[in-house]
Amino acid sequence: MIEIDSFGETCPKPVIRAMQALQDPASEGSVRVRVDNTVAVENLKRLAASKQGAVTVDEIEGGWAVTIEGVTAEAAENPAGDDAALAEAGIACSVPEPVVAGQQITVFVGSKALGQGAAELGHILIKGLVYAMSQADEPPHRIVFFNDGAALTCEGSELVDDVRELERRGCEVLTCGTCLDFHGLRDRLAVGGVTNLYAISEFVLGPDKIVTL
Numbered sequence: 537m538i539e540i541d542s543f544g545e546t547c548p549k550p551v552i553r554a555m556q557a558l559q560d561p562a563s564e565g566s567v568r569v570r571v572d573n574t575v576a577v578e579n580l581k582r583l584a585a586s587k588q589g590a591v592t593v594d595e596i597e598g599g600w601a602v603t604i605e606g607v608t609a610e611a612a613e614n615p616a617g618d619d620a621a622l623a624e625a626g627i628a629c630s631v632p633e634p635v636v637a638g639q640q641i642t643v644f645v646g647s648k649a650l651g652q653g654a655a656e657l658g659h660i661l662i663k664g665l666v667y668a669m670s671q672a673d674e675p676p677h678r679i680v681f682f683n684d685g686a687a688l689t690c691e692g693s694e695l696v697d698d699v700r701e702l703e704r705r706g707c708e709v710l711t712c713g714t715c716l717d718f719h720g721l722r723d724r725l726a727v728g729g730v731t732n733l734y735a736i737s738e739f740v741l742g743p744d745k746i747v748t749l
Contacts, residue, residue, distance in 0.1 A: 537566040542576060543599060546664035550576040551583050551627055552671050554604065558587065558612040565589070565607040572599035579627045580604065586625035587611045617673045640677035642744040643669070645685040650749055662688070662749070663695060670701040677744060678708040680736060681728075685749075686715035690724040699727045712736065 538557040542550035550571050557567045569580055577593060580602040584591035589607040593600055614621040649658025650665060666688075669675055679702060681689050688695045689711045703709045709728030716722040716730065740746060 537568055537603075537605075538563040540567060540569045542569050543572045544660055544663075545571070545576070545667075546573070546661060547575055547579060548622055548627060549664050549667050551579050551622065551625075552668070554580060554583060555612070555614060555621060558604070558607050559614075561609070565609070565612065566603070566605040568601055568603045570596065570599060570601050574600075577602055579625075582625045582627055586621070619673050640744045642678040642680065642739050642742075642746055643676045644746065644748040645679065645681045645688065646683040646748065648684050648687055663698075665749070666695050666702070667698045669707075670698045670705070675702055675705050675707045676747075678710065678739065680710045680712070680731065680739065682712035682715050682736070684719075686711050686719060686721060689727050690716075690721045691726045692724070693726070696726050703728060710735075 538560060540550070540553050540557060542553060545553075550569055554567050554569050557563050558565065569576075571577060571580070577600050581591050581593070584602075584604040584607075587604070587607045588611050589604045591605075592603045594603070645662070645666075647658070648662065649655050650661035651658050669679075679699070687693060689699055689709065690696075699709055710731040711725060711728055713722070713730040713732055716725060722730070
């Protein structure tokens with residue numbers, strides 16, 4: 537059995553990590569995932585059902601431990617990809633607007649948190665979203681970090697590994713040079729390249745679909 541600590545992680549990260557663990561022969565068809573939200577609990581139960589596995593849920597300090605057992609190696613495979621497996625299991629997370637076939641996507645990240653309100657929650661959400669993009673069947677063509685979001689590509693950021701995975705999978709990763717200089721972070725850039733406002737204006741006016749977080 538493989539143990540997974542998904543405290544602080546949002547949909548679909550706990551489920552994706554569980555799916556990947558079940559594909560590891562070391563799991564022997566069993567995983568135990570610690571989560572701190574009921575959405576993750578219900579989604580993991582749906583995953584277990586879709587993989588013909590047994591599931592138990594135990595209350596632990598700060599959340600729940602969801603154990604999935606008895607998943608065969610064949611059932612653990614996702615031949616059509618993780619997105620298809622999530623859909624088959626009935627796991628629903630926020631779905632982006634449809635993209636025209638062949639259209640590329642440039643994502644702009646202008647903050648260390650996603651949305652308005654509680655900063656701590658916003659940081660958890662941006663972590664989960666960047667991870668989900670790094671695991672998507674088709675990651676974005678380009679991701680540009682600017683303003684306070686520039687810190688997310690620098691040393692000390694919890695998102696660096698996931699952004700590196702995006703870059704490894706062909707996503708162009710860029711950070712606003714003016715923003716790095718303003719925050720004194722240019723020497724701490726840990727992933728991707730540096731861009732400027734002229735290039736950013738070309739991205740905005742170009743053919744890519746623009747998504748701003």
